[in-house]
Amino acid sequence: MLRKSATVPSWSACEQMAHLKSTGSRPSSSGTNPADMTPMSPPKPAAANTPHIDASWQRSTDYGLSPEHPLHLDIASRSLLAERLEANARLMSFAQPVMEYLHRQLTQSSSMVLLADRDGLVLRTVGDGDFVDRAQRVALAPGAHWREAVMGTNAIGTVAHESRTIAVCGEQHFLERNRFLTCIATPIHAPTGGMLGILDLSSDTRVTLPHAQALLTSTAEMIEHRLIESLDTGKVIVRFSPHAEMLGTPIEGIALFDDAGRMIGCNRRARALLGLTDPTALPDFTTCFQRDWQRLPHLVEACAAGPIVLRTSPPPALSARLQWRNPPPSTPHYRQAAPPVRHKTTGLKSGFDALDHGDARMQLAIRRARRIAGHNIPLLIQGETGSGKELFARAYHADGPRRDAAFVAVNCAAIPATLIESELFGYAAGAFTGAKAKGAPGRLQDADGGTLFLDEIGDMPLTLQAVLLRVLETRRVTPLGSSDETPIDIALVCASHRPLHTLVTEGAFRADLLFRLNGLSVTLPALRERADFDRFLDTLLADAADGRPVRLASAVRSQLRAYPWPGNVRQLKNALRVMVALLDDTDTVIDLKHLPEDLVTAIANTPAHTPAAEDLRSCEQRLVRACLQRHGGNVSAAARELGITRTTLYRKLRQDDNAAKSHAPDEPT
Ligand SMILES: Nc1ncnc2c1ncn2[C@@H]1O[C@H](COP(=O)(O)OP(=O)(O)OP(=O)(O)O)[C@@H](O)[C@H]1O
Numbered sequence: 001m002l003r004k005s006a007t008v009p010s011w012s013a014c015e016q017m018a019h020l021k022s023t024g025s026r027p028s029s030s031g032t033n034p035a036d037m038t039p040m041s042p043p044k045p046a047a048a049n050t051p052h053i054d055a056s057w058q059r060s061t062d063y064g065l066s067p068e069h070p071l072h073l074d075i076a077s078r079s080l081l082a083e084r085l086e087a088n089a090r091l092m093s094f095a096q097p098v099m100e101y102l103h104r105q106l107t108q109s110s111s112m113v114l115l116a117d118r119d120g121l122v123l124r125t126v127g128d129g130d131f132v133d134r135a136q137r138v139a140l141a142p143g144a145h146w147r148e149a150v151m152g153t154n155a156i157g158t159v160a161h162e163s164r165t166i167a168v169c170g171e172q173h174f175l176e177r178n179r180f181l182t183c184i185a186t187p188i189h190a191p192t193g194g195m196l197g198i199l200d201l202s203s204d205t206r207v208t209l210p211h212a213q214a215l216l217t218s219t220a221e222m223i224e225h226r227l228i229e230s231l232d233t234g235k236v237i238v239r240f241s242p243h244a245e246m247l248g249t250p251i252e253g254i255a256l257f258d259d260a261g262r263m264i265g266c267n268r269r270a271r272a273l274l275g276l277t278d279p280t281a282l283p284d285f286t287t288c289f290q291r292d293w294q295r296l297p298h299l300v301e302a303c304a305a306g307p308i309v310l311r312t313s314p315p316p317a318l319s320a321r322l323q324w325r326n327p328p329p330s331t332p333h334y335r336q337a338a339p340p341v342r343h344k345t346t347g348l349k350s351g352f353d354a355l356d357h358g359d360a361r362m363q364l365a366i367r368r369a370r371r372i373a374g375h376n377i378p379l380l381i382q383g384e385t386g387s388g389k390e391l392f393a394r395a396y397h398a399d400g401p402r403r404d405a406a407f408v409a410v411n412c413a414a415i416p417a418t419l420i421e422s423e424l425f426g427y428a429a430g431a432f433t434g435a436k437a438k439g440a441p442g443r444l445q446d447a448d449g450g451t452l453f454l455d456e457i458g459d460m461p462l463t464l465q466a467v468l469l470r471v472l473e474t475r476r477v478t479p480l481g482s483s484d485e486t487p488i489d490i491a492l493v494c495a496s497h498r499p500l501h502t503l504v505t506e507g508a509f510r511a512d513l514l515f516r517l518n519g520l521s522v523t524l525p526a527l528r529e530r531a532d533f534d535r536f537l538d539t540l541l542a543d544a545a546d547g548r549p550v551r552l553a554s555a556v557r558s559q560l561r562a563y564p565w566p567g568n569v570r571q572l573k574n575a576l577r578v579m580v581a582l583l584d585d586t587d588t589v590i591d592l593k594h595l596p597e598d599l600v601t602a603i604a605n606t607p608a609h610t611p612a613a614e615d616l617r618s619c620e621q622r623l624v625r626a627c628l629q630r631h632g633g634n635v636s637a638a639a640r641e642l643g644i645t646r647t648t649l650y651r652k653l654r655q656d657d658n659a660a661k662s663h664a665p666d667e668p669t
Pocket residue numbers: 354355383384385386387388389390391392455495497569570573
């Protein structure tokens with residue numbers, strides 16, 4: 001367990017140091033200048049230091065490093081980094097949004113937030129500005145290893161060793177070239193107590209970042225809270241706090257217990273509240289709360305009326321809410337991810353397989369989404385209108401363990417604001433004028449056991465965002481006009497074509513809701529960006545042709561490839577359908593004349609369609625042909641006039657099929 005300790009340097013210690021540096025006086029525990037040291041007599045940091053920093057300098061010396069050591073970088077290969085990213089996908093899916101949030105809180109361009117794995121390998125960085133450029137020069141970037149054996153004393157490496165919050169300010173860095181940095185790092189603990197990763201905040205030593213340590217540790221706590229909440233094991237989850245109003249927030253204690261009442265995991269708040277000093281201790285329910293495990297059903301039931309009081313030894317009294325883990329004990333277990341579903345009669349691909357045509361970004365999105373299926377992690381799909389977000393959500397459901405339950409899609413932009421609440425959460429009898437006599441369940445209840453897809457979530461009114469947040473935290477729905485709470489169990493998938501972070505900045509979207517929704521975020525490529533455009537086009541054409549043997553003339557294909565497709569797949573599908581319809585019964589080739597008129601106009605008005613390079617090429621072809629004509633087809637003379645070799649001229653002619661054909665007799669053997 002992490003406990004604040006008097007020996008853990010605080011950020012204000014770093015601030016003090018920055019001040020001392022600027023005034024020229026340097027505190028030193030030893031009064032020794034590191035540069036004067038021989039390798040056998042370990043140097044000492046020339047700064048206010050702590051036993052941890054001293055011990056780390058000793059280790060750095062033992063590794064054979066010296067302060068003026070030239071920077072020896074240990075950069076992971078692309079495959080190793082990809083492997084580590086994959087292995088830490090869950091951690092990163094929770095860490096990325098809060099890292100961005102933390103960085104925005106700092107509003108300080110001379111800083112960056114980093115996530116490293118537990119060995120000190122940097123996985124992700126968030127930051128901008130000049131500082132990032134300088135930081136990258138000392139390899140504060142993804143793929144770089146910051147373990148002490150390579151980098152000497154540094155926040156990430158020293159936390160990897162000490163497993164506690166550590167600040168390393170300027171001169172406390174062992175290597176001289178890292179001393180422009182002031183860094184603070186904190187471990188991110190797994191629910192079972194071990195270290196999962198390291199969160200680091202680095203800045204220029206001249207910069208003051210108020211409350212940095214508090215911000216950093218609460219960010220780490222937020223990540224840990226989400227990690228434990230997303231665990232899909234256990235019988236009951238217990239949320240507790242000395243203050244009832246903190247229940248459901250990231251600063252509550254949270255613990256999971258298995259069928260026999262043994263603790264499976266808990267967060268650091270829970271450890272502090274329960275007085276667990278051993279970071280790996282997993283005591284049983286009765287030991288934690290002095291309540292008989294056999295009374296669990298009564299305790300859970302009692303929570304329906306509001307938080308109950310659980311006592312710990314020693315006090316304080318704790319307010320608590322106990323909930324059955326998903327799924328509730330009576331419903332069948334469906335967590336094992338099943339192989340992708342295939343269409344039974346035609347053998348056609350379905351689910352994610354049907355979306356994979358070879359584009360690397362799409363494949364990455366699919367791979368990541370597959371990994372979180374069945375793990376109670378919300379999926380956020382971003383991408384332009386018509387890029388296939390809903391199809392992706394359906395594939396996620398179809399390939400996942402909930403595929404036999406409902407997939408319920410709600411388009412938040414399509415429902416009038418006044419109706420969204422009753423549509424989503426349902427309503428009780430007589431809740432409002434015009435309500436059905438018996439009331440009606442909402443879409444969330446319809447999705448119980450299955451997947452709820454909230455499309456255009458960015459358009460949800462702010463007041464409802466607060467209600468949705470509460471539902472997601474408590475996993476209970478209160479229909480409009482009722483005080484009864486109904487437990488729900490849904491996999492949540494949201495989509496937006498507008499960047500939600502921007503909406504948060506504009507005050508149109510709640511930051512805390514974004515954290516909730518943004519378990520794993522994937523961004524689908526726009527059609528014009530897809531590397532698999534041709535293969536995808538053929539698939540869509542086969543679909544549109546519905547069994548007719550048709551193909552695209554190459555001129556049509558290149559027009560389609562060059563067009564930027566603002567409406568993405570939806571627009572392309574419609575265009576193909578029209579083109580197939582315009583074919584005569586005997587036609588099998590779609591030609592330029594079959595292009596829908598509006599598309600022809602749009603293509604003509606698209607600046608991107610006539611890029612300078614293309615203009616240049618056709619202009620060049622005209623010149624070459626005219627020159628060849630002037631010289632009566634004599635390639636050598638034409639090449640001389642154009643100032644190019646004959647070989648180059650032939651190549652240029654070959655680029656234009658017609659020109660190549662008309663001058664074929666001149667081709668050398
Ligand atoms: N990979 C694909 N294969 C076949 N059709 C696709 C594919 N991706 C998208 N489409 C089609 O494109 C159209 C738009 O897809 P979808 O509704 O999933 O996009 P969207 O991003 O959710 O759109 P919007 O932002 O407008 O809600 C649909 O007709 C869908 O069937």
